[in-house]
Amino acid sequence: MAEALITQGAEEDYTQSLQWYAERSQRAASEFEAEFERALEAIEANPDRYPLCDERHRFYLLKRYPFQVIYRKAPGDQVLIVAVAHTSRRPGYWMER
Secondary structure, three states, rough: OOEEOOHHHHHHHHHHHHHHHHHHHHHHHHEEEEEEEEHHHHHHHOOOOOOOOOOOOOEEEEOOOOEEEEEEEEEEOOEEEEEEEEOOOOOOOHOOO
């Protein structure tokens, strides 16, 4: 099983999105948080399962929210989460991370 490491940029993406949901509905925020945790568990369990979005990054599409968790393999048995990207905003903004 791989270990997920979250970059500062991905942490900021996640925090901003969670805050946006929390300002509108605590239930939506809690469910977003749970969905993100499920994504991390799924990625850690089988990082090669999810599709490539370029030659070195893969993505996990959240089921109930319009976000992708973008990640790549890191040295050892680790994956590096580089973005929690909205599917309709600023495509590719994370590519320099």
